[in-house]
Amino acid sequence: MSDISPIRATSGTNQEGTSAHNRRVMMDALRLNGALSRADLARATQLTKQAVSNIIEELERDGFVVSLDAVRKGRGQPSTPYRLVPEGAFAIGLQIDRHLTRAVAVDLVGTVLVRAEAKLPPDDPHGGVKIILGVVESIRRDLAAISALSEKRIVGLGVAMPGPFGLEEFGDNKWMMPAWQKYPLLETLAAGTGLDISLQNDSAACAIAERMVGAAHGLDHAVCLYVGYGIGAGLILNGELYRGGSGNAGEIGMALLSPRGSDGAVLEHRASLASLYQQLELDPSETGLYDHVAALALAEDPALVAWVRDAAMDLRWSVQLIETLFDPETVILTSGAPEALARLIVEAMLPLPLSIANRPGRTLPRLQLGITDPWSIALGAAAEPIGRAFDPRYSAILKTRSGG
Amino acid sequence: MSDISPIRATSGTNQEGTSAHNRRVMMDALRLNGALSRADLARATQLTKQAVSNIIEELERDGFVVSLDAVRKGRGQPSTPYRLVPEGAFAIGLQIDRHLTRAVAVDLVGTVLVRAEAKLPPDDPHGGVKIILGVVESIRRDLAAISALSEKRIVGLGVAMPGPFGLEEFGDNKWMMPAWQKYPLLETLAAGTGLDISLQNDSAACAIAERMVGAAHGLDHAVCLYVGYGIGAGLILNGELYRGGSGNAGEIGMALLSPRGSDGAVLEHRASLASLYQQLELDPSETGLYDHVAALALAEDPALVAWVRDAAMDLRWSVQLIETLFDPETVILTSGAPEALARLIVEAMLPLPLSIANRPGRTLPRLQLGITDPWSIALGAAAEPIGRAFDPRYSAILKTRSGG
């Protein structure tokens, strides 16, 4: 009676899968277009008016959508638009970084309702998790104060932390968090919160945030270049986050800068905030670091500007690389750094080198500045469970339980 | 009554989509596992025995599967395995290269049944298309001689040619085929053959071939590094070919070799066969070129070996880059070059630089040599329509016609 079959196959599907898909399609259409009537939805999704009516009726009963005032737009019966109910679902997002943790609660449309942060002891996952659980607990309390039924409608806890994951020994790389890699974090969080847990690296979280409420909203192919303590690329391919075979896709910070360089220099060594801190002799665990860097950027501090000019050369190259390999509709630069610094970096990166992105008929810029709010990683972490619960996805159509 | 709606939405689905998906799932499971009983299929696909029975009955009636002898394997009624019928479907694959065109006819399981090639006049798409249509016509005649009902069962014509596509002016790049880029090739072929046409670049075709009958068979994440006249990467991501926003993903030959290099050198300049021909002062349109190069490789000609050593440095780097960005299960090196040369290249590329692919528990090698048969591009081109018709895919589930 072994359930483990050596047979490889995709799962089949049935009416349940169909129904689940169509419900997700409705939610997605409403998120992307704001408010749509049943007739609009029928046209957009290719379903019949009647099918849409049934689904909308159910979604309204379940509290995910509400009708607005009827609108007259020419001949014919006025249409009744529907929009998403923000309070239809909530998720908690958690950023775990080297020196601090941030948590947010968001609603169905991505509005941040509650936020909290705390310092983390370095290299002490055991103590760190206690702090994290406390932060999550306080977030849930605050959220419950805002919306009474929130507790029943939390779809999950998304966690974002620096990757890569699952690499046993990679030297004592300061860009990684070795002690945390070995700690059974997800299991502990699941047990401590009772929520569904998902894990992404920080760049992936940024990309998800950009897709939900930022520059990648509604795009099927976008790459989010995240310049934080390390550097990574969050990949939106075919409308979904791409994770790769072992969940570590997009670790562009580890890309070798040159085939011939004997020093093994990688992008992260030269263009990450870690390299900035090193060059300016700043302490990464310093409390006022963010404001300090913001002030330096606004004042166009010569040492900082020199670093920017240098880093921008490597980043231009990485954008060319991303365009060449992924052919995205746009590349979005995001950063854990203050907006002033991110702006300097983007300006210094222009003009970009020639690539296949230089094509006629472009409507989006090749490179744009994304969300620079330092809370965006936690937001992206929170957006993942929402997307998993409500966005149309191949895997959501498939059967998961045995049918007999 | 405009059909063009500004509303963005994913298509919904219905029973037809469900049914289409499940049929594809069955075909896919049989292709991956060789032969399976109805009970095996039910377990693997999570459908009920009854649902599988109905579907298999229909597939058998339509000539896509046949039963084999019952096998006894312990207690219980013996099971009756089913396998794909190779003659269930055929496709034609067409490689269009700078100096020649190759066409093959393959069956449902990827066996090449017929092949033909012809020289092409350089930079003359109008004359070239006439030759191509003649080649396709002869392939169809030969195929009809083998299988009487083949004509009714041809699912499409796959075309592979060097990319990138759709870039108006990119200089007079010798790696591209500018005259062909402007010619309405697909329309002409569709009109001339009456078949469904699909277009890929040559690296993508290689990847599809590897997935159907080569090293990537059954893998969900694999990258195929194709070293031909140019260099490209064919991307199998989440079990499907990834094309990017404008169909040009994977053009790694155009990746800049270094952020700081002022010369704008790209991979293709140093590691493509074009660069080999240049360095050895060979004429790319020379008739016996393939055998000539094979002989040089077997003899370990010093000039060729020197080029290999040099190119391998750049290719090692590109593999590290691919692993870092895509996190595939394996990287497959394929080439239009003779196998002896491809082997020299792979050997010279080892050991590979450190990357996130250095992880515990790997079962597949980081780099392996793929199909080196020069017909593999045409095979991959032919495999695309087969996959489109029979492999489970998200888009195959969605409704395409209006439902009222």
Added chain:
DNA sequence: GTAATAAGTCAAGTCAGTTGACTTAATAAG
């Protein structure tokens, strides 16, 4: 006013997969 147009509902119909009991055919155990 009346026709045209469009949103939305009603009620019956379709069909792919599900359910649960049943049949068939083999082997292990006593």
Added chain:
DNA sequence: CTTATTAAGTCAACTGACTTGACTTATTAC
């Protein structure tokens, strides 16, 4: 050598999500 057990596969009724086509409602164009 009989019997219990196990597993493949079938039968026939059922379910439920979407479809169909006619109908109602509400608005604007002429």
